[in-house]
Amino acid sequence: MPNQFREWWSKRQAQRIYSSSRPPGSIDHMDVHSVAEKLQGAGITRDTMILVWHTSTRDLDILKGFLESAGYTGILPPKENCIPLIQVMRMNLSEGAAGYRMFPLGLEVLFPVMWPRHSLIGLNHQALVDCQQTRLICMGFDELCRPIEERGAEWRPETVAKTAQTSLDSWLQKKSIDEDSNDGTRQTKRLKRLSIEGEDE
Numbered sequence: 001m002p003n004q005f006r007e008w009w010s011k012r013q014a015q016r017i018y019s020s021s022r023p024p025g026s027i028d029h030m031d032v033h034s035v036a037e038k039l040q041g042a043g044i045t046r047d048t049m050i051l052v053w054h055t056s057t058r059d060l061d062i063l064k065g066f067l068e069s070a071g072y073t074g075i076l077p078p079k080e081n082c083i084p085l086i087q088v089m090r091m092n093l094s095e096g097a098a099g100y101r102m103f104p105l106g107l108e109v110l111f112p113v114m115w116p117r118h119s120l121i122g123l124n125h126q127a128l129v130d131c132q133q134t135r136l137i138c139m140g141f142d143e144l145c146r147p148i149e150e151r152g153a154e155w156r157p158e159t160v161a162k163t164a165q166t167s168l169d170s171w172l173q174k175k176s177i178d179e180d181s182n183d184g185t186r187q188t189k190r191l192k193r194l195s196i197e198g199e200d201e
Contacts, residue, residue: 032070035063039075046074050082053107053134057082085134089141107133114140 030038052059060082067075086105093103104110108124111133115121118136123129143155153159 032066032072036067036070036072036075039067044075044077046077046081048077048081050077051134051138052082052084053086053130053137054084055086056084085138089137107137111137 050060057079060076060079064076067073089105089110090102093105106124107130108122111118111124112121115133115136120129120133120136124133140155143151148156
């Protein structure tokens with residue numbers, strides 16, 4: 001999927017989800033009782049580790065407050081069990097030459113870098129998709145933390161495609177070499193032809 005199309009599609013998804021002109025009822029909503037039931041049915045306990053694509057535990061705090069407003073306590077784990085993954089990634093992607101911008105850590109940017117050509121690319125701003133992308137980034141990050149010989153084949157340096165750009169100087173130099181080679185070939189053919197003609201005489 002071309003980069004321009006991915007960017008356009010991601011923005012389109014965001015507009016569709018967050019637009020103030022979105023038709024009422026276009027997205028299903030669960031009440032607090034349904035949310036509590038879903039969490040309990042999924043096996044969430046106070047020992048569960050929560051991974052969030054965020055810089056803080058704010059999402060967990062909001063959800064906990066929402067549940068407690070209806071008397072549901074003890075369903076979610078404490079804040080200490082919530083890991084804001086952006087902070088983890090930032091520690092590993094923030095180093096660079098002075099004056100360079102920090103690498104953007106939006107899911108729609110980082111996910112295609114780690115999982116190029118994946119079918120989830122460009123479908124952000126949907127809860128399920130964002131969760132799936134977060135899970136895959138965690139899996140990739142875990143692989144990259146291993147010694148190279150212990151990684152899966154797709155995470156080893158030799159399997160990563162390397163791209164190279166040809167500079168104008170390199171192109172001109174190659175063109176000059178090709179032309180010299182062609183001139184030499186033509187000269188050799190001419191000498192052979194003259195040699196054959198001389199033998200015939």
